[in-house]
Amino acid sequence: MSKTNSFYDTVDQIVTYGIEKKILHLFTEDVPFEGTKIMINGKQVLNFGSCSYLGLEFDERLKEGAIKAIKKYGTQFSESRAYVSVGSYKELEILLEKIFEAYCVITPTTTLGHIANIPVLVDDDDAVIMDQQVHNSVQTAVQIVKARGVHIELVRHNRMDLLEERIKELRQKHKKIWYMADGIYSMFGDCSPVEKIYEFLERYPEFYYYVDDAHGMSIHGKHGRGFVLSNHRIHSRMMMVTSLNKAFASGGGVMVYGDKEWARKVGTVGGPLLSSGPMQPSGIGAAIAAAKIHLSDEIIEMQERLQDNIQFTLLLLKKYKLPLISKAGAAIFFVGVSLPKLGHNIVRRMLDAGYYVNLGVFPTVPMKQTGIRFTITRLHTFKEIESMITKLAEIFPLAMVEENVTLQDIYKAFRIAMPEESLLVDRENSLIKTTGSLTVEHFKTIHDIDQQIWDKLFEGKGTFDWGGLDVLERAFKGNSLPEDNWLFDYLLVKDLKGNVIAATFFTTGLWKDDMLSPAGISEQVEAKRKTDSYYLTGKVICAGSLITEGEHLYIDYQSSQWKEAMQLLIEKAYSLQDLYEANHIVFRDFHGIHHELDNLLADNGFFRLTMPDSHVIEGMEWKTSEEFYHTLSINSRNHLRKKVLRHKDQFDIDIIEGKVPQKTLDYWYRLYLNVKEKGLELNTFALPRKLFKAISEDHNWEVIQLHLKDRYAQELPCCVIFCYKSGRAYIPMIIGMDYTFNAKFGIYRQALYQVVLRARQLGMEKILLGFSATIEKKKIGARVVPTFAYMHARDTFQLEVLSSISKVSAASN
Amino acid sequence: MINITRVEYCRFSLKGRLRLLDLFGELVFEKITPNREMGVFKLNDFYVAVIKDLEMNSVIEASPLWTVDQLQFYFSQ
Numbered sequence: 001m002s003k004t005n006s007f008y009d010t011v012d013q014i015v016t017y018g019i020e021k022k023i024l025h026l027f028t029e030d031v032p033f034e035g036t037k038i039m040i041n042g043k044q045v046l047n048f049g050s051c052s053y054l055g056l057e058f059d060e061r062l063k064e065g066a067i068k069a070i071k072k073y074g075t076q077f078s079e080s081r082a083y084v085s086v087g088s089y090k091e092l093e094i095l096l097e098k099i100f101e102a103y104c105v106i107t108p109t110t111t112l113g114h115i116a117n118i119p120v121l122v123d124d125d126d127a128v129i130m131d132q133q134v135h136n137s138v139q140t141a142v143q144i145v146k147a148r149g150v151h152i153e154l155v156r157h158n159r160m161d162l163l164e165e166r167i168k169e170l171r172q173k174h175k176k177i178w179y180m181a182d183g184i185y186s187m188f189g190d191c192s193p194v195e196k197i198y199e200f201l202e203r204y205p206e207f208y209y210y211v212d213d214a215h216g217m218s219i220h221g222k223h224g225r226g227f228v229l230s231n232h233r234i235h236s237r238m239m240m241v242t243s244l245n246k247a248f249a250s251g252g253g254v255m256v257y258g259d260k261e262w263a264r265k266v267g268t269v270g271g272p273l274l275s276s277g278p279m280q281p282s283g284i285g286a287a288i289a290a291a292k293i294h295l296s297d298e299i300i301e302m303q304e305r306l307q308d309n310i311q312f313t314l315l316l317l318k319k320y321k322l323p324l325i326s327k328a329g330a331a332i333f334f335v336g337v338s339l340p341k342l343g344h345n346i347v348r349r350m351l352d353a354g355y356y357v358n359l360g361v362f363p364t365v366p367m368k369q370t371g372i373r374f375t376i377t378r379l380h381t382f383k384e385i386e387s388m389i390t391k392l393a394e395i396f397p398l399a400m401v402e403e404n405v406t407l408q409d410i411y412k413a414f415r416i417a418m419p420e421e422s423l424l425v426d427r428e429n430s431l432i433k434t435t436g437s438l439t440v441e442h443f444k445t446i447h448d449i450d451q452q453i454w455d456k457l458f459e460g461k462g463t464f465d466w467g468g469l470d471v472l473e474r475a476f477k478g479n480s481l482p483e484d485n486w487l488f489d490y491l492l493v494k495d496l497k498g499n500v501i502a503a504t505f506f507t508t509g510l511w512k513d514d515m516l517s518p519a520g521i522s523e524q525v526e527a528k529r530k531t532d533s534y535y536l537t538g539k540v541i542c543a544g545s546l547i548t549e550g551e552h553l554y555i556d557y558q559s560s561q562w563k564e565a566m567q568l569l570i571e572k573a574y575s576l577q578d579l580y581e582a583n584h585i586v587f588r589d590f591h592g593i594h595h596e597l598d599n600l601l602a603d604n605g606f607f608r609l610t611m612p613d614s615h616v617i618e619g620m621e622w623k624t625s626e627e628f629y630h631t632l633s634i635n636s637r638n639h640l641r642k643k644v645l646r647h648k649d650q651f652d653i654d655i656i657e658g659k660v661p662q663k664t665l666d667y668w669y670r671l672y673l674n675v676k677e678k679g680l681e682l683n684t685f686a687l688p689r690k691l692f693k694a695i696s697e698d699h700n701w702e703v704i705q706l707h708l709k710d711r712y713a714q715e716l717p718c719c720v721i722f723c724y725k726s727g728r729a730y731i732p733m734i735i736g737m738d739y740t741f742n743a744k745f746g747i748y749r750q751a752l753y754q755v756v757l758r759a760r761q762l763g764m765e766k767i768l769l770g771f772s773a774t775i776e777k778k779k780i781g782a783r784v785v786p787t788f789a790y791m792h793a794r795d796t797f798q799l800e801v802l803s804s805i806s807k808v809s810a811a812s813n
Numbered sequence: 814m815i816n817i818t819r820v821e822y823c824r825f826s827l828k829g830r831l832r833l834l835d836l837f838g839e840l841v842f843e844k845i846t847p848n849r850e851m852g853v854f855k856l857n858d859f860y861v862a863v864i865k866d867l868e869m870n871s872v873i874e875a876s877p878l879w880t881v882d883q884l885q886f887y888f889s890q
Binding site: 307386 | 825
């Protein structure tokens with residue numbers, strides 16, 4: 001599920017929350033620092049967040065190199081490399097070619113390196129397969145070739161079996177198949193299976209390897225040439241980009257080629273090398289000094305000391321049985337915490353205790369795979385590492401209790417078997433206390449819930465009062481298609497007095513992942529679904545359903561326990577997610593943002609999505625259509641007069657309640673499909689026929705039917721609107737139309753107008769008009785209601801595939 | 814104290830081993846000959862023999878002892 005800008009809104013929400021908690025966007029104090037200590041917020045802390053793994057940035061030779069270069073060439077040399085470069089550039093390239101024993105081109109950053117490389121190396125008829133977790137900078141550069149129509153795919157992280165399957169298939173159509181991956185992944189610190197990839201290079205002549213080894217640079221291999229090249233020479237069908245900005249400690253990037261012609265060509269025509277500025281003198285000066293160290297035996301000692309620190313860290317993590325998520329190949333460690341709230345809690349406590357560690361949080365990792373990410377450098381002493389990990393082990397269970405997260409939850413979130421015994425579990429058990437002042441009541445059918453209790457909470461909010469849900473339960477079971485069968489779960493959280501503090505109902509069913517994507521994206525996905533009906537679909541647990549609109553979550557914000565109640569609801573949703581093996585959980589249709597609820601959901605691994613606006617007509621005190629006319633703005637009156645009232649007499653209007661013949665139902669269904677097929681803004685599966693039958697048999701529903709009269713008269717109606725009556729709210733939920741004369745007579749507008757008149761006739765107080773057609777709905781007096789949803793994705797692979805489609809669409813637009 | 818096995822200890826470089834012994838090792842035996850200084854440390858539940866070359870003034874070995882015979886060998890020197 002995605003929507004334009006939603007991703008950025010979500011990231012903004014998460015990062016802003018981290019800033020508010022004072023663990024992101026921090027600054028060091030304006031005082032000199034050296035080694036492992038930095039000053040943050042007036043306090044000296046041990047830094048466990050640096051990617052300068054060898055600590056070379058404090059080496060006097062690098063500092064001198066930078067100073068000398070500035071004195072020699074100034075603070076910058078502002079000319080494109082296509083014209084002229086400072087002489088030291090050549091010297092550095094020669095040194096780097098010695099380090100890598102391959103052809104090298106320097107670039108100001110690795111990101112620019114990818115942007116220079118990928119469009120030049122990848123031809124239009126090539127195929128690109130990206131590892132799901134390949135660095136964002138590679139994915140960004142791939143968008144450029146995607147816009148040219150290059151075939152792009154994602155493959156699940158490090159799944160060499162799936163990669164080989166794809167190579168075998170794609171080699172039939174493509175001369176070159178590029179696999180793009182990282183050497184060492186920047187978040188979890190795990191490694192690419194390089195041996196297997198080299199096997200593929202030998203086995204498949206069409207296979208090309210493009211790798212970003214930024215986090216492996218300097219700390220592995222002869223002369224510090226990196227993790228990927230630590231056991232192999234560069235292959236002739238291989239290209240590596242690596243960073244001089246991490247353990248190399250000088251800034252910049254270097255592109256390493258197995259093919260001399262590639263180096264020449266990218267150096268000649270690679271976009272940023274033609275038109276962007278070069279790496280600057282200070283960086284070049286430092287890099288030359290760093291390169292000389294890499295070419296000396298000194299690098300071996302440095303690497304050894306770092307490796308000792310890594311081994312020591314692993315011993316301590318094992319000692320305290322902290323949930324280390326991957327076998328570290330670099331100096332990056334990731335201790336899983338599952339939910340962001342636990343991550344925030346621990347990072348904050350660590351900072352207070354004098355240790356700076358990173359929060360690994362969405363979007364760099366999936367929402368429920370938040371973790372404490374920390375790095376170890378050569379400069380750390382064993383004592384410093386020991387004190388930090390001991391503190392982490394001390395804090396961990398305390399924070400777990402505070403945030404009500406168990407070790408089991410953590411291992412489950414990362415799909416790792418929990419170790420049999422754990423020191424932490426013992427401590428946790430001794431600390432956890434249950435308050436037990438709230439209870440969750442869970443029902444599988446609305447019939448087990450007292451209608452008065454339910455309707456007190458939800459009547460007038462949508463088509464999900466007791467009666468509405470009864471219809472849905474009957475319609476969405478026993479159908480032949482999987483998407484037409486839903487599971488229902490009703491949850492009520494009550495306090496000791498029996499007051500409902502929070503309540504909702506969940507439906508679990510198959511959704512299209514592109515439901516909220518722009519129509520252009522859905523068009524592409526639908527094209528694939530012609531041969532693979534369930535492509536990019538997945539099981540979703542939704543608070544609400546695909547057919548209901550409105551605020552499906554009841555919270556008594558007056559209660560001092562509403563947050564605890566929500567917490568229980570969320571935990572229940574997680575357990576249902578496990579039970580039903582659903583990928584996503586969605587809480588939908590929030591009208592506006594409640595700041596505290598927003599934070600609570602973010603803490604629990606949910607991100608906010610912007611949904612299409614909803615619409616409501618309120619203040620229906622008017623008595624006649626004339627009075628209604630005068631409630632509208634001047635523009636809307638003009639519109640109503642010219643586009644609606646002018647054609648009003650062309651229509652016969654009928655209100656149909658109760659059973660209708662099957663033939664009528666079939667026709668209505670055809671009209672519904674006309675509308676469904678036309679609009680992809682909210683891309684869902686078509687509703688089942690059975691729903692229409694259930695609706696026609698239910699006294700809360702009625703159908704407004706429009707017939708054209710006179711010479712345009714047809715035997716069959718041109719429009720039907722299925723409307724639900726819930727308390728004093730009127731809810732037109734489904735529309736079906738014959739578009740033949742829509743342009744001529746404004747059938748849709750007429751339908752909206754008739755809905756308004758009918759609602760008034762029934763004495764309704766408001767009309768819930770739902771999503772889409774904002775302009776038309778505003779013109780008949782509707783208020784626009786910004787609407788949001790919250791989503792938790794267990795596995796983001798399908799969303800990433802969808803996002804990659806979105807990006808190419810955006811790029812080609 | 815640190816939980817470490819002999820195999821894990823062997824993953825450390827010579828300098829790393831000395832850093833470990835410095836922090837967690839307990840010297841149980843020491844002997845100086847004209848050329849060498851020998852020490853046996855207890856680390857967790859095993860012993861480590863450290864040999865320093867006095868002429869070069871550097872430690873040349875810090876290896877774990879795998880058998881009782883090896884341990885006795887050092888004590889009998």
